[in-house]
Amino acid sequence: MARLAGMSDFTQLDPAERILMGPGPSTVPARVLRALGSPTLGHLDPQYIGIMDETCALLRRVFETENALTFPVSATGMAGMETIASNLVEAGDEVIVGVNGVFGARMKDVMERCGATVHAIEAPWGEIISDDAVAEAVQAHPKAKLAGVVHAETSTGAHQPLEGISQIVHDAGMLLVVDAVTSLGGHPVRVDEWRIDAIYSGTQKCLSCPPGLSPVSFSEAAMEVMDRRRTKVQSWYFDVSMLRDYYSGSGKRAYHHTAPVNMVYALREALVIALEEGLEARFERHRQMHHRLRDGLEGMGITYIPEQSLHTLNCVRIPEGVDDATVRGRLLGDYSIEIGAGLGPFAGKAWRIGLMGHSATVRNVDLLLAALREAMGR
């Protein structure tokens, strides 16, 4: 075809309008996409600084914290983990990490790369880390600087209680580090009440913002640990000491790196949507949708893997005789619905069904149940 004026020779970008019910990203609301596509401001423009300040203030409300140092790291979720590890850990430090899935194992790896000796608390995939195991670990390794656990293990769907662990860890004089990538905005994450010292999340899960930022928050105690460092943070990009002025609202807006301006627009809008709904109402919606899905799945003979399941990520056994790839292929091809495959030991054996943020609706749950029945031929 001849090229027309105002027409590109390249194919047009035309991503499908998926219903995203995997382990993330979740479906992004039109309001957030519209905010994302707003005109780009300079990253030192007073208007942008105002938008960033608002975004940090909104993040404090969603994290339920007064922590001054609360901001979105300029990279996707795992960068939040690396920001916390590289700033809190120095070579030679001992740390304790709960490992009961991919993300606990990853936290261990990241801490080791920062020079830490990691004492792992192992639990089988799908189970949680018990208070007793944590008590034992802090007793065995009293010099450990911090203990890290995954609140919402995206690889298994296990929902880790934090209050008991927090008490034990703080009684031992250690910091508590938490991965809340798949819980923030879907389950309560009460940073101040639960005395979490450093926490990271992602934008593309229960906040239903596209992937690209990692909200983090640090307690006063964590900031003091950073102030006492003997060595430079090994990462320049994630060095919080250089970012503090930029995000503190101190008026000293030192240039560090160029912030991902449009992604911050989108995060601000996603946070506004979460707070308009109200956090408690939002948690209740996630709870109800989880039970609606669970009732439907169990009615089809599909069972859950973890005893203590997240509402936001439903990790279930693929029934005998059902082919994983065929079913997920039909869901994607016939319904444009994405669900997640199993990871690691669960590959081919589990599905991970996300009910996160904008995706956690009656409409989606009922459609998925109908589509699954059809795809499985039941």
Next chain:
Amino acid sequence: MARLAGMSDFTQLDPAERILMGPGPSTVPARVLRALGSPTLGHLDPQYIGIMDETCALLRRVFETENALTFPVSATGMAGMETIASNLVEAGDEVIVGVNGVFGARMKDVMERCGATVHAIEAPWGEIISDDAVAEAVQAHPKAKLAGVVHAETSTGAHQPLEGISQIVHDAGMLLVVDAVTSLGGHPVRVDEWRIDAIYSGTQKCLSCPPGLSPVSFSEAAMEVMDRRRTKVQSWYFDVSMLRDYYSGSGKRAYHHTAPVNMVYALREALVIALEEGLEARFERHRQMHHRLRDGLEGMGITYIPEQSLHTLNCVRIPEGVDDATVRGRLLGDYSIEIGAGLGPFAGKAWRIGLMGHSATVRNVDLLLAALREAMGR
């Protein structure tokens, strides 16, 4: 005012439609913003994998390279520098870095954090690094693994020639590392012809995509150096050994991190726009706009700082008796035009005027000249 149905209590996001003529971001075309706001796909969706593959192929064309390992790092420009440093450098390595502005100094800092002993080639701000100085450095430090230079020093506007340096560095058996953040898409960056082994750029400069990604490319020789590492890369997030399968088009799409899906849409669109124009035509447009601006500024008695100036970033002396903040404030307030302040020793003494990508037009140059005259009261 009472809350209306369908109305939010929060203020609406409403960023101004700036003309961005600072050191970046540049003004983002409507087509790119529209692509950015397209529906979010899952990061392992076959459609998204296709879009990512296309984006990497387009990046190879813009970098003028056949390098298989060419992809956008999932974070802003400086993350590209850290990706290259943390993958190529191991503790105890010697490296050579040219330091003639903020970004050379930063490369030195990043390399040191990766454990390198850095031999700096210093030159005054605004000047380039001479071939002779490089020859001297490689002779003095024959064990150095690589030499790093900044092609486009955004803090001074100096335009560093690379071909002579490349010859010297390769004759000494070292790798050549290049910062092309402010040149890619505005000046020729001929990765294969100039034998650059590792290069990083940003999206928000001459590609006129929002900030949030850092395109990088590695030569075969650089990949061999990474294959011979004795130690783990200290950064998990930037560890290329884990990213290679994801970006190689090998069919093994191992999950590493959740890619910033919508930002990749935007980058793809920005690259298509650059290639529709044609790279050589695009360089010529930047050249012409630079001279148009330069003629106008020099006619007003405003002189350039670097002898060898970039077309894309024009670093000029603020005339005697003119107040920096007042003029930039008027440009922003009355015209919604952003230009950049001086950095480091140039603070209060220089302006940095960007002519990058979509911002480099006759309309913008002539408007800026008129607005500057008005703001300076001349």
